[in-house]
Amino acid sequence: MRRITYAGTWFDTGDDIAEALLYYAKALAYNNVADTVAVPGRSATGDAGIVEVIIGPASQIVSAPIEFVGESFDDPAVIAELERKTSSLQPRRPLTEPEVSTGGEAPLG
Template identity: 40%
Template structure:
């Protein structure tokens, strides 16, 4: 488990979730963008919850390992989504899916007269 320190408070979440969130926050900061991310959390009594975190260029997140008696919090779908958004930001500068490029053969060049009136 990891404790994420944010805005003078802290939340407890899974280690993979925390690392994916920090990577995403770094990628957002590099392109000057921000996003709100909802992550699963566990409170001090062991009760599950959710937290919304605004991450972007001004975010100051710290993640530290936490030794707690609670079972590791896992959300593979969220971690995969955050990693995909991080890859897209680093590759395309956008959290979306990015451009889809399809290889195509160039058609043969036509005669100059084919281009008249274009």
């Protein structure tokens, strides 16, 4: 379980969600854009549910481990969506063709 501190408050969420959220925040900052995301968690008031967070280039987010006994907040669909969004912001890389073996001979050229 991780405690996310953001904008003067905090919420607790699962380890994998916290990691995906931080990677997405980094990708948004790199691309100078912002987004609002909804993740499951427990608010500072102790209520469990969905926490909405706006993240972008100026976001200052801290994630710290906490010991917590109870319901875990790991949602594979939320994690997959954050990973998809992060991936969509990554620079595109050209596909390369595999090198052809020359049977031990030096390549021509």
